[in-house]
Amino acid sequence: MFTFQNVHYFWGFILIAIxxxxxxxxxxxxxxxxxxxxxxxxxxxxxxxxxxxxxxxxFGLVALAxxxxxxxxxxxxxGTKLIEGKRKGVDIVIALDVSNSMKAEDIKPNRLERAKKMxxxxxxxxxxxxxxxIVFAGxxxxxxxxxxxxxxxxxxxxxxxxxIVPTQGTAIGSAIDLAIEHFSFDEKRKKALIIISxxxxxxxxxxxxxxxxxRHNFVIHTIGMGTLTGGPIPIVVNGxxxxxxxxxxxxxxxxxxxxxxxxxxxxxxxxFILNSGIDPDLNxxxxxxxxxxxxEFETKIFSHFESQYQYTLIPxxxxxxxxxxxxxxxxxxxxxxxxxxxxxx
Numbered sequence: 001m002f003t004f005q006n007v008h009y010f011w012g013f014i015l016i017a018i019x020x021x022x023x024x025x026x027x028x029x030x031x032x033x034x035x036x037x038x039x040x041x042x043x044x045x046x047x048x049x050x051x052x053x054x055x056x057x058x059f060g061l062v063a064l065a066x067x068x069x070x071x072x073x074x075x076x077x078x079g080t081k082l083i084e085g086k087r088k089g090v091d092i093v094i095a096l097d098v099s100n101s102m103k104a105e106d107i108k109p110n111r112l113e114r115a116k117k118m119x120x121x122x123x124x125x126x127x128x129x130x131x132x133x134i135v136f137a138g139x140x141x142x143x144x145x146x147x148x149x150x151x152x153x154x155x156x157x158x159x160x161x162x163x164i165v166p167t168q169g170t171a172i173g174s175a176i177d178l179a180i181e182h183f184s185f186d187e188k189r190k191k192a193l194i195i196i197s198x199x200x201x202x203x204x205x206x207x208x209x210x211x212x213x214x215r216h217n218f219v220i221h222t223i224g225m226g227t228l229t230g231g232p233i234p235i236v237v238n239g240x241x242x243x244x245x246x247x248x249x250x251x252x253x254x255x256x257x258x259x260x261x262x263x264x265x266x267x268x269x270x271x272f273i274l275n276s277g278i279d280p281d282l283n284x285x286x287x288x289x290x291x292x293x294x295x296e297f298e299t300k301i302f303s304h305f306e307s308q309y310q311y312t313l314i315p316x317x318x319x320x321x322x323x324x325x326x327x328x329x330x331x332x333x334x335x336x337x338x339x340x341x342x343x344x345x
Contacts, residue, residue, distance in 0.1 A: 002076065002078050003076075003077060004074040004075060004076055004077070005074065005307075006074050007074060009070055009073040010074060012069075012073070013070060016063055016067065019062075020059075023059050027055070054327070061319050061322055061326070062319075064319050065315075066316075068313070068315045068319065069312075069313075071312040075307055075309055076307070076309065076311070076312060077306065088128060088295065089127070089128035089148075089295070090129045090130075090190075090192055090289055090290075090295070091183060091192070092122075092126070092129050092130065092131045092132070092191070092193075093146075093183050093192070093193045093194070094119055094122070094134070095134040095135075095136060095175040095178075095196070095197075096116075096133065096135050096136070096143075096160060097137070097170060097172075097195075097198060097225070098135045098137050098160060098161065098164060098165050099136075099138075100235070101170065101198050101200055101226075101233055101254040102115065102198060102225065103162060103234055104198070104226060104232065104233050105231055105232075106227040106229065106230055106231030106254075107225065107227065108277070110234075111225040111226050112160075112162065112225075114225060114275060114279070115223070115225050116157050116158070116160060118223065118279065119196070120154060121279075121282060122286070123150050123154055123157075128148070128294075130147060130148055131144070131147060132145055132146040133153065133160075134175050134178055134179060135160060135164060136165065136172070136178075137162070137165040137169055138165070139166070139169075139171060139174060140171060140175040140178040142178065143160065143164075144156045170200050172195060172197060172204070173205050173209035173210075174204055174209075175195065176195070176206065176209035179218065180213055180216050184216045184217075188217065189217065189295045190217045190219055190292050191219070192218070192219050192270075192289050193218045193219070193220045194222075195222045195261070195264065196225060197223075197225065198254060198255075198257065199222075199257030199259075200254060200255075200256075206260065206264060207263065210264045210267045210268050213268060218268060219268055219269050219288070219292065220265060220267070220268020220270045221265060221268070221270035221271045222261040222262070222264050222265040222268075222270065222271075223273045223275060223280075224256045224257070224272070224273070225275050226255065226256030226275075226276065227255070227256060228255060228256060228276070230253045230255030231254060232244065233252055233254050256276070258274055270288070271284045271285050273285065
């Protein structure tokens with residue numbers, strides 16, 4: 001397992017961006033100052049040993065060196081010893097709607113991206129719980145089996161998009177059925193199912209599926225994504241952004257359906273939360289999950305980590321050394337070749 005121990009040092013990348021902006025501004029001012037003295041190309045031709053490229057190369061070396069220094073301070077570590085361990089937690093399944101309507105931009109940047117952001121927040125609140133992810137549109141698929149590897153869960157979440165499910169539609173019932181089929185390991189203990197969708201279910205009987213999930217000891221929470229006024233569904237045709245239209249040529253407007261999601265949550269003895277643009281407080285769902293009976297399960301965990309800072313520190317030192325050695329003046333060899341060419345003209 002590879003990770004960074006001190007991720008707060010990544011704020012240093014903002015410093016590099018600021019330095020880049022300052023460098024470009026200073027170069028622009030320098031060029032304007034030279035232009036005041038006369039023709040820029042003529043002045044540079046008189047400055048035979050001046051290289052207009054070298055300052056950019058040297059700054060690039062410094063920026064790259066700073067990047068490696070930041071990575072060194074963040075301390076890259078690798079888990080070297082994997083042991084069997086036991087944990088007590090709750091099994092949590094997140095079912096995420098990836099239908100085209102989740103691309104609607106009535107909440108920015110769009111419903112799907114905001115939903116993924118909420119999943120990240122949920123993962124950050126988990127302790128010892130196992131998490132699995134289901135994606136669904138017209139069909140449902142397991143995106144991530146139950147795991148305690150929260151880094152992997154975040155990585156899988158980041159890569160979710162509407163094109164990972166081949167059949168479009170919104171089959172909430174299918175997602176619930178899949179959760180029952182693959183995540184009902186212990187019928188006696190309760191499991192949490194969190195459905196994130198705009199609620200526009202047209203494919204199946206989600207209510208019947210929810211009732212069946214309750215019989216299998218699932219507590220169902222729902223999060224609605226979108227506004228009551230709704231928004232058009234963007235699509236890309238031949239590289240051009242357009243909006244989905246119906247058979248009559250009118251732009252399709254997708255609206256959140258809170259009634260469907262509220263009813264599913266009510267049947268599932270869970271909470272319903274609506275996200276209409278301002279990220280809601282997830283504490284109600286998190287607290288309810290935390291109060292659920294914990295089950296003991298075996299898991300593999302890394303018990304020993306080794307720092308790998310040398311792999312970023314050495315390149316940083318080499319880049320700094322090269323920058324110090326590299327002169328801003330043009331190479332004498334290039335000057336000699338240039339003089340040779342001019343003499344033979």
